[in-house]
Amino acid sequence: MSTGNNPFKLLDDISMRSFHLKYMLVAAMGTFTDGYDLSTLGVVLPYVLMSYGISSLKSPAGVFWSIWLNALPVFGFFMGAPLFGYLSKLGRKTFYGWDALLMAVGAALQPFMPNLILLGAARFIMGIGLGADYVLSPTIIAEVSNARDRGKLLALGFGGFWNFGAAAAAITVLIMLIAGFNPGLIWRVALGIGAVWPAGVVYLRRRFPETPRYSAIIARNLEEFRRFVMAILGTHHNIQEGTLSHEEIEEIMLFRKYLKYIALGALLWLIFDIPAYGLNFFVSYIAQSIKMTPVYLQLLGTAFTLPGIALAWLLLDRWGRRNAQGYGFLLTGLTFLIFSYFVYTYSRSPNAAALLFLPTIISFGLAKTWMQMGPGSVVAVGAHGVEFSPTKIRGIGQAINVIGGRTGVLITTFVFPTLFVASSYTAYIFLGLVSVIGAVLTFTLIPETKGLGLEEISLKLSGDS
Known part of the structure; x- marks a missing residue:
């Protein structure tokens, strides 16, 4: 298939329209839930442990359960991502909504668990739904987006809404603290509210039409493809014979052709999630080191992501994914290395908390900004997985990328x-x-x-253009 007779060219070349934003917003609620729940646990972790008789985060039991309560949703990703990556071959829409239902069930169970083992089990169920969502939502957004705005739609729908979820988590906990709620009630209400967002979009997700690329390339339902184009553009569009030949080779051959790019995306997501979740999961540890309430540090970090979101929206489809991600990684690394010098210099001082307060605030905030400007809006939103994988293997390619990222979270x-x-x-x-x-x-x-349109990217990476 040459770009000259690309049947998706009409959809690639249109300007951003309201239906692009509708798809993005409905998809974004899964990532909002991820940001909300994982950030909530980081803030209320001391309250959770106290409710089950563990008084110190740094005690052996505190460290053990801090690790496992964060890790179990990630293990859920390892089940949900490959399962729904495979099932996506049977229809993107077919299973869209089941992911949100699993998220809602897992989140809703959390407040009622009588012990930490069952709380972890509820979080595992939620993680299965999140893993499914991380495959389906970026795939669907990418397959309906126009070429010029695909980067920013992915960035806002995933990177941006993850941080909006984190902000909602901090605000929810802060309101309850101000209202004088007891710690046991605070964490139960905060984690339980995480069921509201995904439950609210189950119905909407079930009503969305199938993506045009799935209809034409995998299902071979050209009538459904024509209906989609008619609904969006108001014109009839037929696919000529032979224009989809690039996607007609066996899946195993496609994997061999694109595996190095899929694997590279997975590796970079792994690398990003190590520092990103180092900050997100263990905000309580960082806050305690400077004698700061975790919820305030969480709110501060979220505020610093807003410039990063704005920069990503402005730069990704102009400056490019590579520049934004490369410089974002570099500036994040330099921020951490400079901050380590301050920690090394002042940590042994009797008033270390006071001396480190300002460097911690500035470094924590800047790291959040640079992350969000770059890798947090590219590899961490699944851009490499969905852009580097042809339509026939996009679900599995994205699942491999998600597993790479979650491996970084586990590390x-x-x-x-x-x-x-x-x-x-x-x-x-x-x-x-x-x-x-x-x-x-x-x-x-x-x-x-x-x-570039998705088909143009596939041709470029295959060397057949």
Whole structure:
């Protein structure tokens, strides 16, 4: 298939329209839920542990359950992502809504669990739904987006709404603190509210039409494709014989052709999630080191993501994915490395908390900004997974990317608390070096995809253009 007779060219070349935003907003509620729940636990973790008889985050039991309550949703991703990545071959719309239902059920069970083991089980169920959503939602947004705005729609729908969910979490907890709620009630209400967002979009997701690329390439339902084009453009459009030949080779051959790019996306998502979740999961540890209430540090970090969201919206489809991500990784790494110097210099001082207060605030905030400007709006929103994978294998390609990212989350979940308790400045050096590695890989290996339709990207990566 040449770009000259690309049947999706009409959809690629249109300007952003209201239906693009509707798709993005309905898809974004899954990521909003992810940001809300994972950030909520980071803020209320001391209250959760106190309710089950654990008084210190740094005690062996505190470290153990801090790790496992964060890790179990991630293990759910390892089930949900590949399962729904495979099922997406049977229809993007067919299973859209089931992911949100699993999220809602898992979140709703959390407040009622009588022990930490069952609380972890509820979070595992929620993680299955989140894993499914991380495959289906970016795939659907990418397959209906126009070429010129696909980057910003993915960035806002995932990177942006993750942080809006984190802000909602901090605000919810802050309101209850101000109102004088007891700690046991605060964490139960805060985690339980996480069921509201996904439950609210189950019906909407079931009503969305199938994506035009799935209809034409996988289902071979050209009438459904024509109806989609008619509904959007108001014109009839027929697909000529032979224009889809690029997608007609066997799936195993497509995997062999594109595996290096799919694997590169997965590796970069792994690299990003190590520092990103080091900050998100363990905000309570960081806040305690400067004698600050975790909810205030969480709100501050969320505020610093707003400039990053704005920069991503402005730059991704102009400056390009590679530049935004590469410089975002680099600036994040430098921020962590500089901050590690302050921690090393002042951590042994009798008034270390006071001396480190301002450097911690500035470094925590700037790291959030640079992350969101770059990798948090590219690889972490699934852009590499959905853009580097042809339509026939896009679900599985995205699932591999999601698993890569969640592997990074597991690494930071198990490594960061141990490093932080043993030597906090070493923990920040670790996060900084990982970020710099991400910058090097991005600048040297990532192909630029701005302004290209998905089929044009596939041709470019295959060398057949």
